[in-house]
Amino acid sequence: MNWRWAILIVILLAVQAISLTKLRVYYKQTEDIQRTIPLPPENFLKLIRMEFSGLLSDVIFIQAQETLGNRKTREITPEASSLVMALIERTVAIDPYFLDPYYLAQAFVWYSKGPDEIRRINQLLITGAEYRTWDPDLLFYAGFNHYFFLREYRRAGDLFSQAAKIHGGWAGLAGLAAKMYQRGRDTLTGIALLKGMLLKTTDKEIRQYLEARLDQYQKMYYLESAAKIYQEKFLVPPRQIEELVAADIIPSIPVLPKGQKFYLDIQGNVDIEKEAAPKSKNTDK
């Protein structure tokens, strides 16, 4: 090769490299500008998706992940957080059956600030569950958020019981729902749920589990009713469970097969020593 050509190529490559670094600055600027541009509204996206809903939702979802992935610190700025939520909501608007955006939204709960944001995510999950009728996970997530973050036990119980009723759903959800109802002072609904579940269940192992839960909550209800009578009688709630026997309201305190004992917590709720009900970490399959 002629040396002149070699020089020419070297010069061209150098110019190319310089222009790339120069352009990078502008590219950064446009990126910043792009960030300030509002996202296209859901209806517009629905309009342009044509027959490519699936693909469009995938692409928007990648944007959401990118926004999370691109942040420089562990901290998520309020802008980024609302952008991610907006992107998730748009993904779901295009393809409401898509699991990943719900999954990401649930992961996002841990970063969320305040109950409003959690309610927004829960709304998303519950709407998603209306589409993903075969999938108990979304209801479980929503129930978990109501229980863990919002302390709305009855609502959580409703969601868990809905999840438990999904065919092929995990029976433990029914136990969880019953626990929520009990915590929400609506133990009867939990008992009704467990009875209903038992009617439809044939699997021996699951039946055993459900029967144990039913037995537990029936006993708890028994104690709760006794506590109520105690309060009516003495105008103050019982402080210790043994007071119910002492006051001659019940003959004895029922026991559970594994020997755990009932007690009354500070709020006067009936509870079991050594939590037997499953915690969230092993419900997430």
Next chain:
Amino acid sequence: MNRFPNIYHLAVITFKEGIRDRALIGVFIISLVMMVMNVAFISFFMRDLGKVSVDLGLSTVSLAGLVLVLFIGLNLISKDLDKKTIFLILSRSISRTQYLLGKFAGLMGLIIMSMAIIGLISFLSVLLIKSFLAGVFFAKSFSWWTFFLAWGMSVVSLMTLTAVGFLFCTLTSHAFVAMVITSMVYLIGQTLPHIQELVLARQQVLKVSASLKIIIQILYYIMPNFSLFDFKLQAAHGLPVEPGHILWAVVYGLVYTTVCLWLADLVFKKKEFV
């Protein structure tokens, strides 16, 4: 007269002319690249990998089909008019109706053949992902039946689009104009159902006048509703598909195709080839 042999012979040369078009190879190569990319694409996602792979697979099929119809298929008829090849055909004992039907049959053969190839590539990419990479992340109710149903309905959709294209080819006798108008009709046909939904929604999202509402309503019935043929989401999520849905979509496609071809024939019979 020898009606069916004529249609058959025309279909054969149309098919051969189309299948040897280099652009077709381009479509195949791009589809192949998309399918290979499918393997990389799913790595951007966490859970619904089956859905994502089916999305990309079937969307490629649809997209390739659109390119095939709009850029190769319609060219096969409008080039006849443009370059006067049609003189060689219509000077023989071939009626204009036979010409249209022959061309349409040949084009459908080409579309079905190409879609079968692209569909096979798509099937293999999803199968690869399902068998070796992300089988557990496929919807429990995922079925290949729905996958191939979505493929088949894509073909029905392309058939309808081809018939629409034929109508505009005969109306304009210009390759590019016909292609542009047919693309517009496709876009409108895809978006109109959503616009109609917005306009007629009980909660007024858009404020529209009563007359515009009527116009949109009329257009909704005139324009081809291509969204009816889209079964890709059902395939991706393994959603149940009712037989009635399939049946009516096919009936709709066939009726629309017939009407378009019939109109094209009316126009074509009146046409003068100067």
Next chain:
Amino acid sequence: MAIEFENLTKVYQTGLRKKTVTALTNFSLSVEEGEVFGFLGLNGAGKSTVIKILLGLIRPTRGNATIFGQPGSDPAARHRIGFLPENPYLYDHLNPNELISFAAGVAGKNHHQVISRGRELLERFSLTEVMTQPVRLLSKGMTQKMGFIMAIIHDPDVIILDEPMNGLDPLGRRIVADIIIELQARSKTVFFTSHILNDVSRLCRRVAIIHRGSLHYLGRVDELYDGAFRYRIRLKGPVSELTGISATITGNMESSELLCPQEELIPTIEQINKAKLMILSIEPEREELEDVFIRIVTEGQNEPIS
């Protein structure tokens, strides 16, 4: 009658303003069975319009065109026709073999019979080597030959050729002419247009000349030459003018030349005598068909025969 045109008039409406253009006015012509008929005219004279009306590609505004008594717009009538369009455009990706079997197929001909005939024609035009190549790779001449083969492969009774010699080399022209003569021998009707008048005068017995949409001449080719003799007179020395002679005189210092029509020969010689000029030579010259043609279309502009 193999082909018959009766009072054809065609008015085109062009553009958005519907400007009307009259392409044909009261055109009548009949071609007998077994005749080789030449159809002449300048570009845009209306030749193609006549042929397209005959084939049913366009509709006449008035009048009708028939093939063996059937209108050309009827596919059944076209069954007996073979047509070669001007500058045929064949399908790019098909090869000669496929085109031949298509042409034969739609004519409803037995396949084997046609294949041997096709092979024979391909050989005759030396196209056997390219018979499996896509036609887009063929030269213009080869395409023209292919178009010709497609026009006659199904052994039609009426062959309509629009500029069959276009783009052909002398050998190709010769083969086409030979085939036309063979077709005539088998009492097929050939109706063709041409710019190459030599071919017309060689092949046709009768010709028609169309100009600006109307028929200007119809008759035997040799009759065209009646009165088409002239004399080339060479005179000694420079001559600029001759009194009473309309013919232009060309020449140099040594000799001059003038062309005079047959009937003016005697008066011209008398004038030359009067002017005391020396005649070097007088040669009879037959006017070319081109000249006749141009004479007819320019002189007869305002007097079309009908």
